[in-house]
Every structure is written in C-alpha cells, then in structure tokens.
Amino acid sequence: MTIAIISLLSLVLAIAIGFWKNVNVGLIALVFSLLVGYFLGGIPIDTIISYWPLKLFFTTFGVTLLFGITKLNGTLEKVSNMMIYQSHGKTILIIIVFYFLSLILASIGPGNISTGALLLPIGLTLAYQAKIPITLMSVIIINGAIAGGLSPIAPNGIVALQLAMEHGVGDLGFRIYLTHVMSMTVLSFFLFFLLGGAKLKGNRIDIEKPEKLNKQQIITLICIILLIVWVMAFGINVGFASIVFATFLLIIKSADPHKAIQSVTWTAITLICGTAVLISVISELGGVELLTTLLANLMNKNTAIPIMALLSGVMSMFSSAIGVVMPTLIPTAVELATKLNHVVTPAVITIVIAIGSHFVTISPFSTMGALAIASAPETIDRKKLFNELFAYAFVSLAFIAIFLWILGLVGILV
Secondary structure (H helix, E strand, C coil), X not given: CHHHHXXXXXXXXXXXXXXXXXXXXXXXXXXXXXXXXXXXXXXXXXXXXXXXXXXXXXXXXXXXXXXXXHHHCCHHHHHHHHHHHCCCCEHHHHHHHHHXXXXXXXXXXXXXXXXXXXXXXXXXXXXXXXXXXXXXXXXXXXXXXXXXXXXXXXXXXXXXXXXHHHCCCCCCCCHHHHHHHHHHHHHHHHHHHHCCHHHHCCCECCCCCCCCCCHHHHHHHHHXXXXXXXXXXXXXXXXXXXXXXXXXXXXXXXXXXXXXXXXXXXXXHHHHXXXXXXXXXXXXXCHHHHHHHHHHHHCCCCCHHHHHHHHHHHHHHCCCHHHHHHHHHHHHHHHHHHHCCCCCCHHXXXXXXXXXXXXXXXXXXXHHHHHHHHHCCCCCXXXXXXXHHHHHHXXXXXXXXHXXXXXXXXXXXC
C-alpha cells in the first residue's frame, strides 16, 4: 500500500513541479519513473523503457508532421480564408463560420492546438475590426477547435481511443467525438447569446477575396482528402498514412524538410509519452488500483458521471488533458465500473473523462486560452480577457457535468 501511495504522489509532484517551474511534465515523469519504479519499486530498467508508448508516439509524430507541412506551405491558412470569405462580411455569419471552420480543421487531423494557433490571430483581428466582442470570438474558435480535437484522426482523439483500447475499455470509434461535438455545440450556442452575439444581427464588414490555391497547395489538399479516405475506409494506421503523404510532399518540395521536422509538436509528444511511462509504473506498483478504490468510494449510480466530469475538468485546468488527465484516469475505467457494480459502463466513464478534461481548455492556464490572450489585438485589455476566459472555464465545467449527467439519465450516454 505504501509504495502505491508513493507512486501516486510522484505523479502529483511531477505535475506540481512542471506547473511551478514551467518544465515539461513528461520529462519530470521520466525521472520519477526511474526513482520510484526502479529504486523503490524494483521494476527492471528495461521494463520501464518498454512502457514508452511506441504506437502512440508513432501516430502522433506522423499526424503532426503532415499537418506541420500544411501550415508551412500555407494550405490551411488559404483554405481558412476561402471559407471565411463565404460569410460575405455578415458579422453573425463570420462567428458561425469560425466555429465550424475550427471544428472541421481540427477534426481532419491538425488537432485543437494547431487549429487554434492558426485561426485565433486571424479571427481576433477580424473580430476587432467588426466590433465583435473579443471574448466571444475567442470562445467560439477555441470551442470549435476543442470539439474537433477528439476526432479519431486528431492527436487528442487518437490518445483517448488508444488508451481505451490498451486498458480494456474497447474500441469506442466515433462515440467520444460525436458526444463531444454535440456537447460543445450546445454550449457554444448558449455562450453565443450570453456574450451578446445576437446583438450583432445586421452588422457587416468588408472582406477581401482570398487568392486561389497554388499547385503545391492543391496537391496538399488532395493528400489530406486521400488521408481521410485511406484511414476511414481502409483502416490504415493514421500515423503511417500521414508519414506516407508527408514524405511525398517533402519529395515534391511542398515545404522545407528541416522546418517540417521542427514543426512536429515534440513538446506535446514528450509530455504524452513521458507521462504514459510514469502511469505504467504507477499501475505496476498498485497506484491505479488505489486511485480506483478512492474514486469508487466517492461515487454511486447518480453521481459517477458528474463527479468524474468535474474531476477531469479541474485536473485539466492546471495540467494537460492529453498528457496527464486522460492517461491518469482512463486506466481506472474498467475496474471503477466493476467496483460500482456496472451502474455505469467503462465506455461511459472513458467518454466522460475525455470530454470533461477538454471542456475547460478555454482557461488561460491552458495552451488554448493562452493562445487567445497572445493573439488579442494590442488595444485589448488582456487582464480582463484573462479573467473572463477563466470565469467561462468554470461555466463550461458546470455545464458539461450537468449536460453529461442528463444524457446519462435519459439513456443517450450508455
């Protein structure tokens, strides 16, 4: 029992040090994997090294490499501008277009952070010119990107599905993604009115017609379409497929090879994989079983869904959904369902963890919230924007706990 407690505390300490010192939690997790796993737990070093999630690493590397190339050669930006132009300058349509544009872009592979980094500077500049509240546009873009971020071919969605498979939950297919999109769209609709979107009816702004795609960008767009078809229709591993198309694009000089490798999200990969190693060590030492028991003592049939949603959200406010929250909590799903006498299924617990951990990423302590603050025009009061985003993170957290609880009661979330 003692070593199990120590192993869990090592994860808490890794998160705390990472947050306090602004050091990648994945690196700190690897250090604790050695200290706790080898020196205290007696796990052989070769075994600890084998905990490195090779398939997850391979998949995330391939996807982020391909979509790094699409950003470098301007394809995503050009496609975004073409879709924005379809609003014809109508202010309310601009907001709607940005929501679905961020949702679609994040869904097809780049994920939420890359999509946010692309669209927030464009969207917030346009919002300032069109007198759209900056907080409203920030919320809309972030929520759209987060909604698409749990797609089965986006990095965060890949991690969620892979963890579910590895820990006995099974293949959840599109269940996480579709539930997430529905939940986030309902919340965004509510926040649109709460933040004054309806008052913008009738307002317009002039938007310049974007340039057409060049030859390299057309080829890149075709590669993305073929990637989706290859993965969805034929079941090829999305990481391998992405590497095939990325290599082809580099061969035809669609982007600089060195910049393409640099565009890979190495920080996120280190965070995800390093934390996964420590989670495996914790599991081996009985920490995951202990955590499951503690959670089971707090829950019953009526409280399991909202408590897990709130726990996932609060953890995610100060750590990473993809690198910490999901790898920590999803491994508890099967045993937790058993301890609760299957009043909720492992699939439901996993879905709630994945969605709950992503619903608060509007927080300025998260990457997405920080991107919004960094992308705001210079004349905007950033402290006010920080406070508003932090407040709406709690609104989002309360909403998703209640909304998923209702879905569970009416039998939609099963």
